[in-house]
Protein backbone atom coordinates (compact mmCIF):
# COMPACT_ATOMS: atom_id res chain seq x y z
CA UNK A 1 0.00 0.00 0.00
CA UNK A 2 1.38 3.39 -1.02
CA UNK A 3 0.68 6.52 1.01
CA UNK A 4 1.58 9.21 -1.50
CA UNK A 5 1.13 12.31 0.64
CA UNK A 6 2.23 12.56 4.28
CA UNK A 7 3.70 15.09 6.68
CA UNK A 8 5.66 12.52 8.65
CA UNK A 9 9.03 14.31 8.70
CA UNK A 10 9.59 16.02 12.05
CA UNK A 11 9.80 19.76 12.64
CA UNK A 12 9.65 20.90 9.05
CA UNK A 13 6.08 22.10 8.49
CA UNK A 14 2.66 21.92 10.18
CA UNK A 15 2.90 18.11 10.25
CA UNK A 16 4.81 16.07 12.81
CA UNK A 17 6.32 18.44 15.34
CA UNK A 18 8.97 16.12 16.81
CA UNK A 19 10.71 12.80 16.19
CA UNK A 20 8.55 11.00 18.78
CA UNK A 21 5.45 11.87 16.78
CA UNK A 22 7.11 10.74 13.54
CA UNK A 23 8.11 7.42 15.12
CA UNK A 24 4.54 6.89 16.34
CA UNK A 25 3.16 7.75 12.89
CA UNK A 26 5.50 5.23 11.31
CA UNK A 27 4.45 2.57 13.82
CA UNK A 28 0.82 3.19 12.90
CA UNK A 29 1.61 2.92 9.21
CA UNK A 30 3.41 -0.38 9.74
CA UNK A 31 0.43 -1.70 11.71
CA UNK A 32 -1.74 -0.70 8.76
CA UNK A 33 0.51 -2.48 6.19
CA UNK A 34 1.66 0.63 4.36
CA UNK A 35 4.87 -0.31 2.57
CA UNK A 36 5.74 2.82 0.62
CA UNK A 37 5.50 6.34 2.00
CA UNK A 38 6.07 9.63 0.27
CA UNK A 39 7.16 12.24 2.82
CA UNK A 40 5.86 15.43 1.29
CA UNK A 41 6.48 18.51 3.47
CA UNK A 42 4.91 21.74 2.26
CA UNK A 43 7.03 23.74 -0.14
CA UNK A 44 6.52 27.49 -0.62
CA UNK A 45 8.86 28.88 -3.23
CA UNK A 46 8.91 32.31 -1.55
CA UNK A 47 10.43 30.79 1.61
CA UNK A 48 13.16 28.55 0.22
CA UNK A 49 14.82 27.27 -2.91
CA UNK A 50 14.23 23.64 -3.89
CA UNK A 51 17.82 22.96 -2.80
CA UNK A 52 17.25 24.43 0.66
CA UNK A 53 13.94 22.60 1.01
CA UNK A 54 15.46 19.30 0.02
CA UNK A 55 18.38 19.73 2.44
CA UNK A 56 15.94 20.52 5.26
CA UNK A 57 13.83 17.47 4.42
CA UNK A 58 16.89 15.21 4.33
CA UNK A 59 18.07 16.54 7.70
CA UNK A 60 14.61 15.89 9.17
CA UNK A 61 14.66 12.40 7.70
CA UNK A 62 18.09 11.74 9.28
CA UNK A 63 16.78 12.87 12.71
CA UNK A 64 13.79 10.59 12.29
CA UNK A 65 15.92 7.59 11.20
CA UNK A 66 18.23 7.98 14.21
CA UNK A 67 15.26 8.13 16.59
CA UNK A 68 13.70 5.10 14.92
CA UNK A 69 16.87 3.02 15.28
CA UNK A 70 17.11 3.98 18.94
CA UNK A 71 13.48 3.05 19.57
CA UNK A 72 13.52 -0.10 17.43
CA UNK A 73 17.06 -1.47 17.50
CA UNK A 74 15.91 -4.88 16.27
CA UNK A 75 16.24 -5.23 12.51
CA UNK A 76 12.76 -4.45 11.34
CA UNK A 77 11.92 -3.99 7.72
CA UNK A 78 10.76 -0.43 7.41
CA UNK A 79 8.38 0.86 4.79
CA UNK A 80 10.25 2.66 2.10
CA UNK A 81 10.27 6.42 2.63
CA UNK A 82 10.63 8.67 -0.39
CA UNK A 83 11.33 12.33 0.17
CA UNK A 84 9.28 14.76 -1.88
CA UNK A 85 7.29 17.94 -1.42
CA UNK A 86 3.78 19.29 -1.57
CA UNK A 87 4.30 22.32 -3.75
CA UNK A 88 2.02 25.27 -3.29
CA UNK A 89 1.02 26.71 -6.65
CA UNK A 90 1.94 30.39 -6.65
CA UNK A 91 2.83 32.55 -9.60
CA UNK A 92 6.51 32.94 -8.77
CA UNK A 93 7.02 29.19 -8.94
CA UNK A 94 7.83 29.54 -12.64
CA UNK A 95 11.27 30.94 -11.85
CA UNK A 96 12.50 28.30 -9.36
CA UNK A 97 15.73 26.62 -10.30
CA UNK A 98 16.25 22.86 -10.09
CA UNK A 99 12.56 21.96 -9.71
CA UNK A 100 13.62 18.33 -10.15
CA UNK A 101 14.71 18.42 -6.49
CA UNK A 102 11.03 18.72 -5.59
CA UNK A 103 10.07 15.39 -7.18
CA UNK A 104 9.23 12.41 -5.00
CA UNK A 105 12.59 10.67 -4.88
CA UNK A 106 12.99 7.63 -7.09
CA UNK A 107 9.99 8.68 -9.17
CA UNK A 108 9.01 11.08 -11.90
CA UNK A 109 6.11 12.37 -9.82
CA UNK A 110 5.75 15.89 -8.52
CA UNK A 111 2.93 16.83 -6.12
CA UNK A 112 1.13 20.17 -6.41
CA UNK A 113 -1.33 21.76 -4.04
CA UNK A 114 -3.90 24.17 -5.46
CA UNK A 115 -4.67 27.18 -3.29
CA UNK A 116 -8.01 27.42 -1.51
CA UNK A 117 -8.17 31.14 -2.16
CA UNK A 118 -9.44 30.83 -5.71
CA UNK A 119 -8.86 28.99 -8.94
CA UNK A 120 -7.27 30.51 -12.05
CA UNK A 121 -6.46 29.10 -15.45
CA UNK A 122 -2.74 29.80 -15.01
CA UNK A 123 -2.55 27.22 -12.19
CA UNK A 124 -2.66 24.03 -14.28
CA UNK A 125 -0.49 25.71 -16.91
CA UNK A 126 2.11 26.58 -14.28
CA UNK A 127 2.00 23.06 -12.81
CA UNK A 128 2.52 21.69 -16.30
CA UNK A 129 5.45 24.05 -16.92
CA UNK A 130 7.22 23.21 -13.65
CA UNK A 131 6.55 19.48 -14.04
CA UNK A 132 7.93 19.68 -17.57
CA UNK A 133 11.09 21.44 -16.40
CA UNK A 134 11.50 18.79 -13.69
CA UNK A 135 10.89 15.96 -16.18
CA UNK A 136 7.95 14.83 -14.08
CA UNK A 137 4.29 13.96 -14.13
CA UNK A 138 2.13 16.38 -12.14
CA UNK A 139 0.04 14.89 -9.36
CA UNK A 140 -2.70 17.09 -7.91
CA UNK A 141 -2.98 16.73 -4.15
CA UNK A 142 -6.37 16.05 -2.55
CA UNK A 143 -8.47 16.96 -5.59
CA UNK A 144 -11.49 15.86 -3.57
CA UNK A 145 -11.24 19.05 -1.52
CA UNK A 146 -11.72 21.40 -4.44
CA UNK A 147 -14.58 19.75 -6.29
CA UNK A 148 -17.34 21.80 -4.75
CA UNK A 149 -15.33 25.04 -4.74
CA UNK A 150 -13.88 25.04 -8.26
CA UNK A 151 -16.07 22.54 -10.05
CA UNK A 152 -16.01 21.55 -13.65
CA UNK A 153 -13.71 24.26 -14.89
CA UNK A 154 -10.88 23.02 -12.67
CA UNK A 155 -11.40 19.32 -13.37
CA UNK A 156 -11.59 19.92 -17.14
CA UNK A 157 -8.38 21.94 -17.14
CA UNK A 158 -6.44 19.51 -14.94
CA UNK A 159 -7.62 16.56 -17.01
CA UNK A 160 -6.42 18.30 -20.16
CA UNK A 161 -2.81 18.16 -18.96
CA UNK A 162 -0.84 15.31 -20.44
CA UNK A 163 -0.12 12.62 -17.83
CA UNK A 164 -1.82 14.42 -14.94
CA UNK A 165 -2.49 12.21 -11.92
CA UNK A 166 -5.05 12.80 -9.21
CA UNK A 167 -4.58 12.16 -5.50
CA UNK A 168 -7.52 11.61 -3.15
CA UNK A 169 -7.31 11.95 0.63
CA UNK A 170 -8.52 9.04 2.71
CA UNK A 171 -11.10 11.20 4.48
CA UNK A 172 -12.95 11.54 1.16
CA UNK A 173 -13.52 7.82 0.67
CA UNK A 174 -17.02 8.11 2.09
CA UNK A 175 -17.93 11.24 0.15
CA UNK A 176 -20.41 10.71 -2.67
CA UNK A 177 -19.03 13.57 -4.74
CA UNK A 178 -15.42 12.48 -4.30
CA UNK A 179 -16.23 8.88 -5.20
CA UNK A 180 -18.26 9.95 -8.21
CA UNK A 181 -15.31 11.94 -9.48
CA UNK A 182 -12.78 9.20 -8.66
CA UNK A 183 -14.89 6.63 -10.53
CA UNK A 184 -15.17 8.89 -13.55
CA UNK A 185 -11.38 9.30 -13.64
CA UNK A 186 -10.88 5.55 -13.29
CA UNK A 187 -13.38 4.87 -16.06
CA UNK A 188 -11.52 7.23 -18.38
CA UNK A 189 -8.12 5.70 -17.61
CA UNK A 190 -6.61 8.49 -15.50
CA UNK A 191 -4.03 7.72 -12.84
CA UNK A 192 -5.29 8.02 -9.29
CA UNK A 193 -3.38 7.84 -6.02
CA UNK A 194 -4.55 7.55 -2.44
CA UNK A 195 -3.03 9.12 0.62
CA UNK A 196 -3.67 9.89 4.26
CA UNK A 197 -2.16 13.42 4.15
CA UNK A 198 -1.39 12.66 7.80
CA UNK A 199 -0.06 15.46 9.99
CA UNK A 200 0.34 13.81 13.39
CA UNK A 201 -0.25 10.76 15.55
CA UNK A 202 -3.54 11.95 17.07
CA UNK A 203 -5.14 14.63 14.95
CA UNK A 204 -5.02 13.87 11.22
CA UNK A 205 -3.27 10.58 11.99
CA UNK A 206 -2.24 7.94 9.42
CA UNK A 207 -5.39 6.05 8.46
CA UNK A 208 -4.95 4.78 4.92
CA UNK A 209 -4.69 1.15 6.02
CA UNK A 210 -8.01 1.49 7.85
CA UNK A 211 -9.88 3.23 5.04
CA UNK A 212 -8.48 1.71 1.84
CA UNK A 213 -10.07 -1.75 2.31
CA UNK A 214 -13.52 -0.08 2.26
CA UNK A 215 -12.65 1.85 -0.87
CA UNK A 216 -11.29 -1.31 -2.42
CA UNK A 217 -14.61 -3.08 -1.86
CA UNK A 218 -16.47 -0.17 -3.46
CA UNK A 219 -14.20 -0.11 -6.51
CA UNK A 220 -14.44 -3.87 -6.88
CA UNK A 221 -18.21 -3.69 -6.71
CA UNK A 222 -18.47 -0.76 -9.10
CA UNK A 223 -15.95 -2.15 -11.60
CA UNK A 224 -14.22 -5.46 -10.85
CA UNK A 225 -11.41 -6.81 -8.64
CA UNK A 226 -9.01 -6.58 -11.56
CA UNK A 227 -9.64 -2.84 -11.85
CA UNK A 228 -8.50 -2.22 -8.28
CA UNK A 229 -5.48 -4.42 -8.84
CA UNK A 230 -4.63 -2.59 -12.06
CA UNK A 231 -4.80 0.78 -10.30
CA UNK A 232 -2.46 -0.42 -7.56
CA UNK A 233 -0.10 -1.99 -10.07
CA UNK A 234 0.11 1.30 -11.95
CA UNK A 235 0.79 3.18 -8.70
CA UNK A 236 3.69 0.84 -7.89
CA UNK A 237 5.05 1.15 -11.41
CA UNK A 238 5.10 4.93 -11.11
CA UNK A 239 6.77 4.71 -7.69
CA UNK A 240 9.46 2.45 -9.09
CA UNK A 241 10.09 3.92 -12.49
Ligand SMILES: [Fe+2]
Pocket residue numbers: 005006007086197
Ligand atom coordinates in the same frame (compact mmCIF):
# COMPACT_ATOMS: atom_id res chain seq x y z
FE1 LIG B 1 -0.58 17.88 2.73
